[in-house]
Amino acid sequence: MKKLRLFILSLLLMNITSAQKGITNTSASPFAPLKSVNMGEVRFTTGFWAERFAVCRDAMVPQLWNTYTSKDFCYAFENFRIAAGLDTGKFRGPSFHDGDFYKTLEAMAAMFAATKDKKLDTEMDEAIAVIAKAQKEDGYIYTKSIIEQQKNGKAKMFDDKLSFEAYNFGHLMTAACVHYRATGKTSLLDVAKKAADFLIGFYNMATPEQARNAICPSHYMGIVELYRTTGEKKYLDLAKKLVDIRGTTEGTDDNSDRLPFREMTSVNGHAVRANYLFAGVADLYAEIGDTTLMHTLKIMWDDVVKHKMYVTGGCGALYDGLSMEGISYKPDSIQKIQQAYGKAYQLPNITAHNETCANIGNLLWNWRMLQLTGDSRYADVMELELYNSILSGISMDGTKYFYTNPLAASKEYPYDLRWSGGRQSYISKSNCCPPNAIRTIAEVSDYMYSVGQEGLYVNLYGSNELHTTLSDGTPIVLEQTTNYPWDGKITITFKQATSKKVQVFLRIPSGTTRLSLKINGEYVETYGSTGKGYVAVIEKWKTGDQLTLDLVMPVTLLESNPLVEETRNQVAVKCGPVVYCLESNDVPGTNVFDVMLPANAKWQTVPTTIAGGKVMALQTTAMVKTKEDWNDRLYQKLNTEIKPKTIRLIPYYAWANRGQSDMTVWMPVMR
Numbered sequence: 001m002k003k004l005r006l007f008i009l010s011l012l013l014m015n016i017t018s019a020q021k022g023i024t025n026t027s028a029s030p031f032a033p034l035k036s037v038n039m040g041e042v043r044f045t046t047g048f049w050a051e052r053f054a055v056c057r058d059a060m061v062p063q064l065w066n067t068y069t070s071k072d073f074c075y076a077f078e079n080f081r082i083a084a085g086l087d088t089g090k091f092r093g094p095s096f097h098d099g100d101f102y103k104t105l106e107a108m109a110a111m112f113a114a115t116k117d118k119k120l121d122t123e124m125d126e127a128i129a130v131i132a133k134a135q136k137e138d139g140y141i142y143t144k145s146i147i148e149q150q151k152n153g154k155a156k157m158f159d160d161k162l163s164f165e166a167y168n169f170g171h172l173m174t175a176a177c178v179h180y181r182a183t184g185k186t187s188l189l190d191v192a193k194k195a196a197d198f199l200i201g202f203y204n205m206a207t208p209e210q211a212r213n214a215i216c217p218s219h220y221m222g223i224v225e226l227y228r229t230t231g232e233k234k235y236l237d238l239a240k241k242l243v244d245i246r247g248t249t250e251g252t253d254d255n256s257d258r259l260p261f262r263e264m265t266s267v268n269g270h271a272v273r274a275n276y277l278f279a280g281v282a283d284l285y286a287e288i289g290d291t292t293l294m295h296t297l298k299i300m301w302d303d304v305v306k307h308k309m310y311v312t313g314g315c316g317a318l319y320d321g322l323s324m325e326g327i328s329y330k331p332d333s334i335q336k337i338q339q340a341y342g343k344a345y346q347l348p349n350i351t352a353h354n355e356t357c358a359n360i361g362n363l364l365w366n367w368r369m370l371q372l373t374g375d376s377r378y379a380d381v382m383e384l385e386l387y388n389s390i391l392s393g394i395s396m397d398g399t400k401y402f403y404t405n406p407l408a409a410s411k412e413y414p415y416d417l418r419w420s421g422g423r424q425s426y427i428s429k430s431n432c433c434p435p436n437a438i439r440t441i442a443e444v445s446d447y448m449y450s451v452g453q454e455g456l457y458v459n460l461y462g463s464n465e466l467h468t469t470l471s472d473g474t475p476i477v478l479e480q481t482t483n484y485p486w487d488g489k490i491t492i493t494f495k496q497a498t499s500k501k502v503q504v505f506l507r508i509p510s511g512t513t514r515l516s517l518k519i520n521g522e523y524v525e526t527y528g529s530t531g532k533g534y535v536a537v538i539e540k541w542k543t544g545d546q547l548t549l550d551l552v553m554p555v556t557l558l559e560s561n562p563l564v565e566e567t568r569n570q571v572a573v574k575c576g577p578v579v580y581c582l583e584s585n586d587v588p589g590t591n592v593f594d595v596m597l598p599a600n601a602k603w604q605t606v607p608t609t610i611a612g613g614k615v616m617a618l619q620t621t622a623m624v625k626t627k628e629d630w631n632d633r634l635y636q637k638l639n640t641e642i643k644p645k646t647i648r649l650i651p652y653y654a655w656a657n658r659g660q661s662d663m664t665v666w667m668p669v670m671r
Contacts, residue, residue: 031289034450039113042445049462059398076101079143083134096164102171103435110442113182139198173222220280253323271316275361282368307344313384314354317342345563349408356393356433376533391653396611407665455503488551505534514552570666580649584662594625611657
């Protein structure tokens, strides 16, 4: 009996230990050379991300929880209560409401991993108990369908090709894995396993049409993560099967399944669906190493980054449009697409869609590509997303949100765009972005470092403390101190001596023009390189040793490929990873679209505060056209009257925090 008790205890301890993994657990993934550090091993201390994390902890997460558990609006959790038989009523909200609630739970779990706030733990326990009660005996859980079945007795599953059933299942699985790693509890994981087992049985019996009804495939990521968490190969087999059957029946460009995945040559459709697909396939590659998957992933990445991604990292140029397929041949094959990638170089500004969820999808995809390759170009895209097109989706105080993230805004634009009108605390037409953005901010610390066979990789910069263990068992305790992104100096102080030589890999961000390395104040003249954007320093580190990286990241004027019609002869301003914009609040009495930047502009950094958040503004002298009166004319004689004016640019992510305004990222250049 004593031996049995010890055996059970060892299993429990093993489970609790295994729970402490990153948000994506590649620790045992055979084809991912970089591994995540464990949740809770990185703690922000001061500076940029510490401030954003504090806003997430104190404002974003509490407001999100209150919103999604409200009985007066949103109704997401109320749907679970009705499905569980704890209340009566009808389903209210969009069909992806369940998934939004799971994202909310994931944000709560990630915040709990960092804070150990018992209130978060209790609230999650109470919600998970209701979710478990709502789940059917066979594992099916989709409140919209369950509530309808209660009323009419008809069991319909995956019959609607526009249903978000699989999407909801996917976010359940991801949230369950994060919750398990944060708390060591299996309550939500048990629900997710039961749901995944249902999917296995369902897809064994489903018609081809039912099998392809997965319009936003978050479940690819979720199923692979469930495999990593449980070690049960049946989940990996399911993920492989789902990727293999894509495009084998009639699909659409909008859903990126007109063709089988391995035959795709360009990105055409809904940007969220596409980016989630690519992230999920990258997860599958990490486990099975199928090079045909990686081949297509690289083709897709090149198409997005070289032809279709905005300078802010934004993804999905079009509100509505037509797919590329059939434009120059077979006109009858043209398909309608929405919230989608457009043609190569089709990047409008005022009408840019750039849904926050799509930008998050790009982050998720590039994070996985970084783990698979160790190539810093993927971290560059991650950083671009985080500092620009993801943060722009959340107000500085963490209480209001954008669904779309355009690169220009004008009160004179003659059309009302969906989701326009400024930031909102609850986006009634579709509130999927706020919980997605908040879980992302709560999890930023998990992207900061990776562990490889050769040592520790520093992927992103921000003041923090790290307590982790390398792959050979060497403990690492260090503190990173920096004012990045406003300053390029990063100091890493080792708080604990290492028992052997340890190699530290430091990412050199794109846009860096010069760098220097010091150890304890002495320049390091010779250092290693991975050849993939990281420099390497190897030492047997002593307690108190300091490794200092100094990056020179000047203000840079960027121009676009001439094939991007809307920004020809214009420039965008970038400093480090931060893209800047001109907002009407900072040039009162001047139309932002009348401002022209000299190519040789001299820039001055100006610390300022916007809506309680610290930012670094840029100031220079520009030229401004005198005011024009167009009187409803389409064309008129060129206005050549210009005058100098001091202007101030702010980080793009900070715009629209001072009331409704005009804004532009791109400005005409005077060469």
